[in-house]
Amino acid sequence: MSKKRYFIQIAYDGSLYHGWQVQPNAVTVQELLDKAMTTVLRQPIETLGCGRTDSGVHAKDFYAHFDVEGIDENKVLNALGGINALLPYQIAAKRIIPVHEEAHARFDATARAYKYHVHFEKDPFKLNRSWLIKDQLDVSAMNEAAALLLNYTDFSCFSKSNTQTFTNNCKIVKAVFEEEEDGLVFTIEADRFLRNMVRAIMGTLVQIGKKEIDLTAFKAVIESKNRSMAGQSVPACGLYLVKIEYPYLG
Structure with a gap:
């Protein structure tokens, strides 16, 4: 089974976090999301976000893309509940969407x-x-x-x-x-x-x-x-x- 790309749509209250992007010695939304997805999907997951929100900024609509390999699409789509169970209450995963292999959460966005x-x-x-x-x-x-x-x-x-x-x-x-x-x-x-x-x-x-x-x-x-x-x-x-x-x- 080949590698497949997905988007994940999330929302978060940024009050407790040092922005979206992974940083050394600081808790970020991306870090917590990647950890939860890695645990549920049982393979290393590295997301790439549609942008980088600063410390304390909130998002009601945020997308990131990620790749998985060797997992049936239905299992990936059904992983949403498990991901949400591992995420803190301030971060919510809303949906997972199959996209084409070149889809890019940052560069493909046409409006923000x-x-x-x-x-x-x-x-x-x-x-x-x-x-x-x-x-x-x-x-x-x-x-x-x-x-x-x-x-x-x-x-x-x-x-x-x-x-x-x-x-x-x-x-x-x-x-x-x-x-x-x-x-x-x-x-x-x-x-x-x-x-x-x-x-x-x-x-x-x-x-x-x-x-x-x-x-x-x-x-x-x-x-x-x-x-x-x-x-x-x-x-x-x-x-x-x-x-x-x-x-x-x-």
Whole structure:
């Protein structure tokens, strides 16, 4: 029986973990997932994720691919219950999907979306899951600035420096703030994102909301292609990866 490739879809609360990717001397989501799958499938499993979320960032929709050899497809698909039994409650395996042998969880993704949650009053039930801001924000101005992102493609100013990417170009198709009864949610969708990009964009948009900079200054930040011109990265706790799309997945 030949080697077969699969995707696994997971969701996780990142509060207790040092991000997705395996790291020395730190507990990560990938490490725990690989261990659980290795135990259940009884062969070494190494997943490759659709991206790398930072420490404390959450994911409602995350994919990784992996290969197995010599196991019937039905046994792999039925392994979901055993994998979930070994994973901590903060990590949930949602489904396993057979894919073609060249399918790639990172490079084949055609769209990704994040949400960033903000609340304005102390709330113990939002600890590590939303960012508490005590300032009043001009949401209308923030939405005006967010709309400008759709006019640009080079987002070097919002990227962590010294990353191993060939280009800092991204196509943002949606960027909008929506007010909710207990806070504010920023949704941003693009074909790809740079490392730390959403948190840096959010930090700069909050400067708009606080009237620390105006729309002209916001444009200048983007056109500078200089990370030091943009605002500080906001805390990881409010950030959620909420959607990954692939051309061959329903």
